Amino acid sequence: xxxxxxxHHKRLEYxxxxxxxxxxxxxxxxxxxxxxxxxxxxxxxxxxxINLHSNLKTKLQGFGKxxxxxxxxxxxxxxxxxxAFTDVFAVKFExxxxxxxxxxxxxxxxxxxxxxxxxxxxxxxxxxxxxxxLVQRRxxxxxxxxxxxxDEMPQPAKKRNVHETLY
Amino acid sequence: xxxSHQSLRRRTPAQGIERPEYIAHLVDEYYTTTNVEAQEQxxxxxxxxxxxxxxxxxxxQAEALDVFTASLESANPHLKLHGIAALCNICLEKSAxxxxxxxxxxxxxxxxxxxxPEIVLHSLTLFYQLLESxxxxxxxxxxxxxLKTVQEWRQKSDDLRIVxxxxxxxxxxxxxxxxxxxxxxxxxxxDYNHIHSxxxxxxxxxxxxxxxxxxxxxxIGTKLPGPGTVVLEQNFRFLKPCRIETDTVVTVRLMKSRxxxxxxxxxxQNEEVVFAGNAKLLTRHQKTDFTE
Numbered sequence: 001x002x003x004x005x006x007x008h009h010k011r012l013e014y015x016x017x018x019x020x021x022x023x024x025x026x027x028x029x030x031x032x033x034x035x036x037x038x039x040x041x042x043x044x045x046x047x048x049x050i051n052l053h054s055n056l057k058t059k060l061q062g063f064g065k066x067x068x069x070x071x072x073x074x075x076x077x078x079x080x081x082x083x084a085f086t087d088v089f090a091v092k093f094e095x096x097x098x099x100x101x102x103x104x105x106x107x108x109x110x111x112x113x114x115x116x117x118x119x120x121x122x123x124x125x126x127x128x129x130x131x132x133x134l135v136q137r138r139x140x141x142x143x144x145x146x147x148x149x150x151d152e153m154p155q156p157a158k159k160r161n162v163h164e165t166l167y
Numbered sequence: 168x169x170x171s172h173q174s175l176r177r178r179t180p181a182q183g184i185e186r187p188e189y190i191a192h193l194v195d196e197y198y199t200t201t202n203v204e205a206q207e208q209x210x211x212x213x214x215x216x217x218x219x220x221x222x223x224x225x226x227x228q229a230e231a232l233d234v235f236t237a238s239l240e241s242a243n244p245h246l247k248l249h250g251i252a253a254l255c256n257i258c259l260e261k262s263a264x265x266x267x268x269x270x271x272x273x274x275x276x277x278x279x280x281x282x283x284p285e286i287v288l289h290s291l292t293l294f295y296q297l298l299e300s301x302x303x304x305x306x307x308x309x310x311x312x313x314l315k316t317v318q319e320w321r322q323k324s325d326d327l328r329i330v331x332x333x334x335x336x337x338x339x340x341x342x343x344x345x346x347x348x349x350x351x352x353x354x355x356x357x358d359y360n361h362i363h364s365x366x367x368x369x370x371x372x373x374x375x376x377x378x379x380x381x382x383x384x385x386x387i388g389t390k391l392p393g394p395g396t397v398v399l400e401q402n403f404r405f406l407k408p409c410r411i412e413t414d415t416v417v418t419v420r421l422m423k424s425r426x427x428x429x430x431x432x433x434x435x436q437n438e439e440v441v442f443a444g445n446a447k448l449l450t451r452h453q454k455t456d457f458t459e
Contacts, residue, residue: 005326032214032252036292123327
């Protein structure tokens with residue numbers, strides 16, 4: 001991948017100027033996400049250069065089926081400034097929801113002294129994977145809508161005589 | 168990534184704002200604030216809320232769709248980006264599609280004129296989803312300016328995400344072969360095999376296999392991948408006779424997009440596959456920097 005753009009892998013600044021009512025508990029950057037941004041492929045930056053390949057692999061396997069975990073520091077170095085003494089890994093999970101969870105749990109967390117920065121890498125998807133992902137999005141949304149509809153059935157009133165059985 | 172009604176209830180603190188109200192506040196702030204950064208922040212929030220279908224009724228109620236189109240019209244590139252991402256997220260919602268159809272020109276104009284790769288990315292994803300949902304007329308969306316822009320990005324972009332999305336295509340057309348077509352083909356090729364002629368009763372008569380392949384080749388050479396493509400190798404099978412005066416759906420799917428691309432194709436009549444195959448193609452202006 002000679003000239004792949006890596007702009008979308010750069011870490012953005014946290015936003016600190018949000019109005020009180022919409023400042024969440026955690027600081028987040030101002031960024032938009034759609035299905036185009038997510039992927040079963042991830043790039044993991046900031047892994048200290050101390051032979052942590054198998055440690056990383058084991059950690060990732062804890063989230064679900066890992067298909068590959070490759071060190072790509074050489075490939076990335078000409079394109080992006082990396083933190084000194086760190087490696088970057090290209091990781092592929094079998095499922096996008098597993099990748100999502102791994103990213104959520106590990107991003108900005110400490111790993112053997114380094115702070116990991118994880119981003120989705122949809123540019124590494126094959127055409128088939130990309131097509132699959134878009135089909136999956138549609139299916140996920142449909143399922144979610146069904147679940148939401150069921151969930152919205154009127155809840156039993158809070159005040160009830162404790163002796164009354166509901167079901 | 169998705170919230171349920173329960174988890175929303177659980178997460179809202181006792182004194183906090185409920186989701187529908189919160190979304191309405193964001194929409195209000197967009198219109199009332201004079202601070203550009205605040206507008207960028209709230210549009211990003213709204214765009215990200217649009218990812219989760221639980222928020223769709225609230226977004227529609229709060230007329231967030233108007234915020235998204237207003238963002239597209241603004242001069243601020245961040246707002247444009249947030250607007251298009253929002254539409255890309257909400258485009259699986261029926262009434263959102265209707266809204267998008269009404270503002271299609273605005274969206275395609277942005278796509279054709281922008282030089283911002285992230286905007287292109289979300290636009291392409293939006294277009295792809297709209298086409299897949301079949302709620303939108305292909306012709307309305309795939310106007311020459313749009314197709315041209317897609318090809319340009321495909322050829323010149325460094326961003327593989329965009330190159331991939333631009334190549335993610337499937338072309339389908341419906342053809343009805345007539346006896347006249349068969350006779351013309353026979354005259355042109357010399358294939359007067361009686362199985363194609365009126366000597367055979369119509370329910371046993373079949374379309375020339377080579378004619379089916381030629382129609383597929385026509386798609387390959389004009390639409391997908393398009394002009395300049397050279398077929399290198401083909402494999403195909405004739406599974407069932409292809410009958411005349413029957414709607415035949417011809418589909419070509421791009422499977423691999425490399426210097427040598429591959430497509431798969433089939434012809435169906437009455438939901439049954441009559442002809443199927445694949446081909447290796449040499450495509451023009453193909454970027455060679457893909458890793459296998």
